[in-house]
Amino acid sequence: MDNLFYLLTTILFLIGLWIVLSHGNLVKKIMGITIMKSAVFLCILASGFVHSQRGIPNPMPARIVIAGLVVTTAVTAVALALVAELARYYGTADINEITRLRRMGQ
Amino acid sequence: MTASLIVPLVVVLPLVSALFVFLLRKRHPASSGVLALVTTGVVFILAGRLAALAGQAEVVVFQLEGLSLAVDRIAALLLLVFAGVSFTVLLFAQGLLGLEIAPRIVPRYYGVFLVLLASLMAVTVSDDLFSMYIFLEVVMVCAAVLVAAKGDKDSTQAAVRYLILNMVGSGVLLMGIAGLYVGTGHLQLSRVAEALPQAVSSYSLDILASIAMIMVGTAVKSALFPLHSWLPDAHGSAATPSSVVISGLLVKVNIVFLLKLLTQALPIDFAAQLPLKPILLVMSSAAILGGSLLALKQTDIKRMLAYSTAAQVGYIFLGVGLMNENSLTGSVFHILNHAVVKGMLVLAAGSIMKLTGRRRIADFAGVGRRFPLPMVVFTIGALSMVGVPPLSGFTSKWYLALGALAEGRAVLVGVLLLSSLLNAAYYLPIAIAAFFRSGKDIEQHIELTTGAKVSMLVLAVACVLIGLFSNVTVDFVQPAVHRLFLGGGA
Numbered sequence A: 001m002d003n004l005f006y007l008l009t010t011i012l013f014l015i016g017l018w019i020v021l022s023h024g025n026l027v028k029k030i031m032g033i034t035i036m037k038s039a040v041f042l043c044i045l046a047s048g049f050v051h052s053q054r055g056i057p058n059p060m061p062a063r064i065v066i067a068g069l070v071v072t073t074a075v076t077a078v079a080l081a082l083v084a085e086l087a088r089y090y091g092t093a094d095i096n097e098i099t100r101l102r103r104m105g106q
Numbered sequence B: 001m002t003a004s005l006i007v008p009l010v011v012v013l014p015l016v017s018a019l020f021v022f023l024l025r026k027r028h029p030a031s032s033g034v035l036a037l038v039t040t041g042v043v044f045i046l047a048g049r050l051a052a053l054a055g056q057a058e059v060v061v062f063q064l065e066g067l068s069l070a071v072d073r074i075a076a077l078l079l080l081v082f083a084g085v086s087f088t089v090l091l092f093a094q095g096l097l098g099l100e101i102a103p104r105i106v107p108r109y110y111g112v113f114l115v116l117l118a119s120l121m122a123v124t125v126s127d128d129l130f131s132m133y134i135f136l137e138v139v140m141v142c143a144a145v146l147v148a149a150k151g152d153k154d155s156t157q158a159a160v161r162y163l164i165l166n167m168v169g170s171g172v173l174l175m176g177i178a179g180l181y182v183g184t185g186h187l188q189l190s191r192v193a194e195a196l197p198q199a200v201s202s203y204s205l206d207i208l209a210s211i212a213m214i215m216v217g218t219a220v221k222s223a224l225f226p227l228h229s230w231l232p233d234a235h236g237s238a239a240t241p242s243s244v245v246i247s248g249l250l251v252k253v254n255i256v257f258l259l260k261l262l263t264q265a266l267p268i269d270f271a272a273q274l275p276l277k278p279i280l281l282v283m284s285s286a287a288i289l290g291g292s293l294l295a296l297k298q299t300d301i302k303r304m305l306a307y308s309t310a311a312q313v314g315y316i317f318l319g320v321g322l323m324n325e326n327s328l329t330g331s332v333f334h335i336l337n338h339a340v341v342k343g344m345l346v347l348a349a350g351s352i353m354k355l356t357g358r359r360r361i362a363d364f365a366g367v368g369r370r371f372p373l374p375m376v377v378f379t380i381g382a383l384s385m386v387g388v389p390p391l392s393g394f395t396s397k398w399y400l401a402l403g404a405l406a407e408g409r410a411v412l413v414g415v416l417l418l419s420s421l422l423n424a425a426y427y428l429p430i431a432i433a434a435f436f437r438s439g440k441d442i443e444q445h446i447e448l449t450t451g452a453k454v455s456m457l458v459l460a461v462a463c464v465l466i467g468l469f470s471n472v473t474v475d476f477v478q479p480a481v482h483r484l485f486l487g488g489g490a
Helices: A002-022 A026-050 A059-090 A095-105 B006-024 B031-057 B073-100 B103-125 B129-148 B153-184 B189-202 B204-221 B230-237 B240-265 B268-273 B276-297 B301-322 B325-356 B372-386 B392-406 B410-436 B450-468 B470-486
Strands: B060-064 B067-071
Touching: A002 A026, A002 B153, A026 A059, A026 B153, A059 A095, A059 B129, A059 B153, B006 B031, B006 B060, B006 B067, B006 B103, B031 B060, B031 B073, B031 B103, B067 B073, B067 B103, B073 B103, B073 B240, B073 B325, B073 B450, B073 B470, B103 B129, B103 B240, B129 B153, B129 B230, B129 B240, B153 B189, B153 B204, B153 B230, B189 B204, B189 B240, B189 B268, B204 B240, B204 B276, B230 B240, B230 B301, B240 B301, B240 B325, B276 B301, B276 B410, B301 B325, B301 B392, B301 B410, B325 B372, B325 B392, B325 B450, B325 B470, B372 B392, B372 B410, B372 B450, B392 B410, B392 B450, B392 B470, B450 B470
Parallel strands: none
Antiparallel strands: B060 B067
16 A cells, blocks of 8 residues: 555656657646656655654655745746747747757758 | 854855845846845855865854754865856856846846855755755756846757756656655755665665666756757857856756765765666766767857866766765866866857857957957866866866776776867867967957956966865865765765
8 A cells, every 4th residue: 555655656757757758849848847746746745644653644745845846836937938938939839840940940 | 063154144145135136126227246246255255264164174064943054175165166156257247248138137137146056055055855956946947047048049949948858857856856765764965874774675676766866867957978968059059157157057066966965875885886886987988078079070169168068077977986085086176177167268258259259160260369368268278178287177187087097997097088189179279270370350349348357367367276286175175085985974
């Protein structure tokens, strides 16, 4: 049962990585990265329950996860803003399309 | 061991100053640059004081409730490097930044720069894996903003590429940190080191996988050779001060993270059991040679400097991979040396690009006669990169070579020599052509500010002095490195 948490979060992490690798759209890539990081945070949170004593979960994981979520949100916001800027220049957020347009421009 | 309030101050001061820059940016836009410069100068002096304290007492600590910060001699030296390079970059930027990015966003650029400096300091002084991760994220996002500040197509594309690749890298890194946390139950480096032997006996595969993930994540973020693809774009299209930040500070801080993890969280006898050494040595040799060969092919000066950075990252990883006293001393020394020298080269190349409007290497013929100062600085930097004895580049290569010989790996000395030759092959022709060939129609587009001239000269003098008095730095660092190998931890 304990290992089930870790197995599921690992699968979620790999789904995120798969999205990053398989999609050309930058917004989808960022979604994939967010899924990856959420999986890690779930894993850390789960560890607080798995190693809990007398049924009281360890509060330490929840504290670090909150800090992690804040910084992840900020990074994601900046990344999305930059992608929006890029899409304004090229009219698309697809990295393959942008690479093609850049090569034509040279 | 001694306690000092300066330890948190080097982090808090730039943050507070950044707050003021953001508050005052509308009413006093001109004051932001001066404020940033003065703050960085004060931080540099504080870091110097910390280095003096660390010289006396080995470790300077600060403890408050749950927060604990520690600065040993290596960390003190890194703080000095980060603050010193930031100071010269800001001095260079004073008058010239407005020419490269829209004047409207210049105050915000300084604000973001100060936040970046604060996070660099925080990564160096903190001894907790998760706080280091958080500050690495802040460094990453600030650097992306600095790259994108130019606001044209190329720099936006480079910033997106940089940010996406590094976000994936930091996701993998975070998974590794989470693995170590779940396995050992601790995040503080020294506690992880205590709990690790027991954790390894029960979940050896999980711990191995976590360390592997941390290595991969750090390798992406510090642009180790096959994973360096974001570096040339970001370095080549960003404004000159941002380029220095990328290759002098940003790449380094991730290596600092790895160095702290390997030396403080993994007991040295445990690290020796891992297959880290062959992997790191192969990857770093590939980085040294591959980076140099790719640099040789470049036609754009800033992209060439970026590939050269990829090669220099290989040197630092080589020292980390060899894991003995001489090689680690060489690594730490090379972090200092490369930050100073690459700062010189990028500032000199950037000022020539601004002065003449040229950025192709072939167009640099004759610029040395017209604009001697930047080109002389560039040449000193180039000679230091090649490793000519009195300059600083020689010392780091010397200690890396000593470390390689102590392990009985003479092949690596060959790699170092070959890379010196390659460095000479791509740096020296630029300097020779700039001084001894005549160029046509070299126009002068702008005037260099006094600050820019002074900052280049300061770095050049620092490069020569660090090389001449390299024993001062080495004697300062060596006891700390020695302590790591005694197994005492930090």
